[in-house]
Amino acid sequence: MGEKNYELRTAPEALPEGVDPEEYIIATYYTIQPSWLDGYTLGQAAALEQSTGTWTPVPKETPEVRKLHAARVIGAYEVPPYQWQLPKTDERTWILQIAFPIRNLGEPNLPLMLSTVVGNLSAAGKIKLLDLNLPKKWVQGFKGPKFGIPGLKKLLKIKDRPILNNMIKPCVYSPCEIGADLAYEVAAGGVDLVKDDELLADMELNKVEDRVTKFMEALDKASEEKGEPTLYTVNITDRPKKTLELAEKAIDLGANALMVNIITVGYETFRDLAEDPSINVPILAHTDFSATMYASPYYGVDARLILGKFCRLAGADIEVYPAPYGKAPFMKDTYMQVWRELTFPFYHLKPTTPMPAGGIIVQNVPQIWADIGSDFVIGVGGAMHAHPDGPRAGATAFRQAIEAVQKGIPLEKYGEDHKELGRAIGTWKTSKIV
Template sequence: MGERIYASYWLETGDDPARAAEVIAGEQSSGTFIALPSETPALKARSGARVEKLEVLDVVAAPSLAGGMTSNTYSRCKLELSWPLENIGPSLPNLMSTIAGNLFELRQVSGLRLTDLELPSAFGTAYPGPAFGIEGTRKLTNVQNGPLIGTIIKPSVGLSVAETAHHVHELVTGGIDFIKDDELQADGTYCPFDERVRAVMRVVNDNAERTGKKAMVAFNLTGDLDEMRRRHDLVLAEGGTCVMVCLNSVGLVGLRELRRHSQLPIHAHRAGWGYLSRSPQLGWDFAPWQKIWRLAGADHLHVNGLRNKFSESDESVIAAARSVLTPVMASAPMIAMPVFSSGQTGLQAADTYAALGCADLIHTAGGGIFGHPSGVAAGVAALREAWVAAIAGVPLTQQAERSPALREALGFWQ
């Protein structure tokens, strides 16, 4: 028996659950809407998807999604399907079509969410995963302990090249570890990519020569394949140590090809994640989704942040971060670095550390740094002190007694 792909779902259906499960399995493998003579028992046994588990959780009176079959009751279930690896081979784009393709559109389906994914070792052989991950990122930034203290250049768009470089100067002289472009900052008229990279890296390199500390800057090179390769090469030539890409914008092939070309860590932004995840009755959980992107080569993955400005719960954020730190498979761990962002300050440090159980992360704060009354350097220092306190198990107020920057920050981190 060959290796198999396993995917788990939350399913809601107005049909008999067992029949609906078989319809889904057929649609996503050898079957179609009518029985065909060519789908022989031997072919189905070889290539058909299998219903591995089906458990009815409860029954409701109304469907979650419109447009499906009409019924008096709708069953909500746990469903696990499996496919023979031989159907698609170790191919991430074709895996996506198999586990998350037409099944969402079936009439029998009034709700469906992909909750887990287990892949055969052949995927770990075919895809290299992160080139740098946590260890490589720490080596490039020379941050061996604690989180990387980071920020996002704001405003998102509208700053000139000179204004951007000025912000970066404030940050690097203030001791920041990590800086990233906003996902909306790409190659616009006000701040062209090439000019931005050259100006920013002059500041970063000059500061590194003076202090010995070189901040990592993730430049957003999201674009067509040739654009991304060329932009990567410019960042590398200017002494940069990271590039950033928006995953849903460039797709699996885009990330895979960038990974093949890149000599730098790939900072992966999940812009658009809400349209895949926000409805609990439709889409993806983060755990299976991020596994695919780590295989394709993401070194850092955004997971939102505690008490964030978006709709995601703290429990979901921590589950996402833990999934990024969990091996993809025993033979190929491919651990990436979770990135916490969205309305973050030092107030979330202790809870983040306690919930995650480690500090292998990038903690980015925008307003929490730039808004410090004593300036950017004090904002960086305050966030760093908050993490010193978190790891030591010391209350922020106690840590603030020996840190004026933190003490002042507590007055505006609200």
């Protein structure tokens, strides 16, 4: 009798061991609430609000409906864990875990999943989604990166070093020959990957079709001279339908890579590109606008999800995100958490290539390498174009910095016999905003 009653139980609660991890998405939240509201009560209200219920009981929310579709609180942990008596305080801090049945979500997709695990909860005061444990059977619905780290390095014929990228600066310019000329110079100097800035897409002043034609001519010339391939990620960010059209047009014109501002376009638009079998080139994701969702310690969604897990699910081969070494006010701990989400084993998904960027200078190369190994893209903009001897020398300086690390020689020492590197070291001591 007792077992039967347990099976029919409809309260939105369970032990962690009482839910099948292959049938539920487990969401973890950080929340600060008034002292009169305990976390477990909040969690139960949230579980029903985000699954079967609303603010008041409704007749058709039957026990049978709840049994099939209700989310369940599987943990409510106060921080610190008061268990003898509660001190006088106006607020209490909790870590909540809620299990959401994947039967509620239909075909695996990010929009409905996010509406479920965040949705109206985002208006419940100080509450932030920290992490999601995703069932393997749900993630199987995502193809992830086509190339990822191994495919990208194979394409570029690189084995034991990072990939070197340059963002064309100025960010926005016309005519497109300005960018093509700069792309030739940095590629000839040793850059593997040339990227549009996130602010330049398909505008009348500088059309995607014109850039692809001019840039590919310039990069083919540079690649022949240096004996190494070079990719160009042309920015096709636009309305969803036009983004897909621009991808097809760019590839028809000979583009060998693409770029999309993944947050503003949307994860699923990016995913449509990445999972399209006719799109057979790497796709770079730029994550501008993302800080609006993760920057607050009390609201939104953690950066490890916004910059890490979701971009990998959507199929990003390369992802640009803030580095803690340069101009971005981005914590080292957060940066490392995002790197783990992009690169650690995640079911069948290939690893996304991390591209730390934002004021990167040659002195940062050894530190990045020491922190995350050699499987990354060095995202460099101004430190190449503003090199005192020009952008080609700026690119060469970074290749020399890579050589120095490979040989185990300190940068300053290597710069004594390598002019371009020495000049770069002497020009920039830091790019941090102070």
